[in-house]
Amino acid sequence: MKIGVLLKQVPASDSRIKIADPQRGVALDDVKWEINPYDEFALEAALALLDAKVASDVVLLTVGGADTEQRIRDGLARGATAAVRLDDAAFGGSDCLGVSRILAAAVKAEGITLVFAGKQAIDGDNAQVPAMVAELLGWGYVGEVDQLEVTGAGAKAWRAAGGGARDVVEVGLPAVIGCDKGLNQPRYASLKGIMMAKRKKIDVKGAGAIGVDAGSVGASAALVSETNWGEPPARPPGRVLQGDDAARVKALVAALRDEVKVI
Amino acid sequence: MGNNILVVAETDDGAVKKTAFELLGKAKALAASTGGAVHAVLIGDGDAASLGAYGASTVHHASGAAFSHYNPAAWTSAVQGAIAASDAGVVLAAAGPQVRDGFARLAARLGAGLATEVTELRAEGGAVVGRRPQFAGKAFSDVVIRSAVALFTVRPNSFGVPEAGGGSASVSALAAGGDSKEKVVGSEEPSSDVVDLTEAERIVSGGRAVKSAENFDKLIRPLAASIGATPGASRAAVDAGYAPHNEQVGQTGKVVNPSLYIACGISGAIQHLAGMRTSKVIVAINKDPEAPIFQHATYGIVGDIFDICPMLTAELESA
């Protein structure tokens, strides 16, 4: 079985994000880039199936420019067997649906039967792409999965059901699984893996190679646009309470009750 | 598509969830500017007519066995049917696991634009524009959707629940169903019956300073219980096994939006702030006066959680 992992690079979670200008968005020139943390869970889920010989190949799929190759290499170093970077002038400015159309076409073109994705990319925080890819392919989908068993023919997945409950869901293959924290403990790349990754080739494919209609992706097809970027709303200044422990506890309860009225 | 606004109203155990009322209140205000009517699609068993009191003129009700557990085919067919029946151009739902799943599928199926987790909505030139956090709340942007149907998910507690008015709604049953590729074969209820973190009005969280699962049960949970709050935790506390991972608040945990967030022995790392910075009132209890959490706190107590938390619990219980 060939498994696809949707891998996105994002600014490291401790990056400071500054607004470049309200119309263009954020300044990302000097952030440190990492694999999206949820995609690390997705990759680990795939690699575990490779170790267990349930999977024969683990293919990384990234929609992005040449600057994403270091993160793709990192994924190869951890054990992925192949990688395809999807890059075409026509892809620029895609919204989530556009990115999903590209990824769905690539999944089909690569002959993949099981896709692991992160539940959410921590840059745009959209949490849209995995379900969209599944819908476009007409495949089963289980998202926000934090426990998983895969057999040759299907998967049993535990997904968040709201209110802290979990549903246990069975889905036949082909399918897409959106991965949440708790699913596994991502491995690091070994030295040997890093050496081997240097020799692995990253295929670069455009619209023609994967058979996606260039008119259905990119800025001109995007339905969602983002403008008027700004900092988070400022918080009113706070107050450090004074006095001995008992006095401060009493002052806090009084403030919560009478000042801000939240209890 | 028309200029009506459709609200997805979810149910829980036969009751309409309060997020539905929150969204109806917002939809009513928006519709007053855009000139449309407010419709609701009620999913699952619940009092459909009660939605009229919050501004719904028509309720499309999808109920029955297909909605006892989340069934994506039935859920999306219900919402899709309601969009058509209500002639809606804007659809609002509370961000949560089922809506995230269903709305993304619908957006792809309908070729509709989707903006997730908006915290503001406003009418502008007859259209509805959203505003949403990105980069874990470090930046915000407006989102403009240009498809005939615009889908928005709203972060719970963004607007608050309005007062019920006197309106009434006409209710029509919605035929919806379908077999999903995904079959629910079991479900696990949460170990406690507190409100889910993402919808909680009050949260008490413990960090690394709590030092053990036993202390978490002794310090954090009783403090939370004293004000009907949901317990939360930092990643350090979760990784150390003091609390289960579904209680983690932050960038790789739950994003929460309560009116009160009490952080006990949490330093306020940027990834933790990512999950709770929009809380209306933040209380920090930390023995280090330089801890970054104090820069975001409405009220701070520089002190030892092993002293403060039990005193606070006692004070709140007697209050």
Ligand SMILES: Cc1cc2nc3c(=O)[nH]c(=O)nc-3n(C[C@H](O)[C@H](O)[C@H](O)COP(=O)(O)OP(=O)(O)OC[C@H]3O[C@@H](n4cnc5c(N)ncnc54)[C@H](O)[C@@H]3O)c2cc1C
């Ligand atoms: C990719 C990534 C994702 C992450 N996601 C998350 C996430 O989702 N959520 C999250 O929380 N973190 C996340 N983190 C981790 C984050 O960077 C911090 O390490 C973590 O939040 C620290 O938790 P803490 O505040 O409990 O611990 P610490 O930073 O160790 O802080 C403990 C605090 O307790 C105080 N203290 C100690 N003893 C006492 C006492 N007796 N009384 C009072 N105060 C005391 C100390 O002064 C200190 O400020 C993530 C990190 C990465 C790299």
Ligand SMILES: Nc1ncnc2c1ncn2[C@@H]1O[C@H](COP(=O)(O)O)[C@@H](O)[C@H]1O
């Ligand atoms: N440009 C991309 N390239 C590859 N995978 C992506 C891309 N964008 C999103 N994904 C996948 O979809 C998941 C959810 O992303 P999002 O919907 O953008 O929050 C990510 O965790 C990735 O697995």
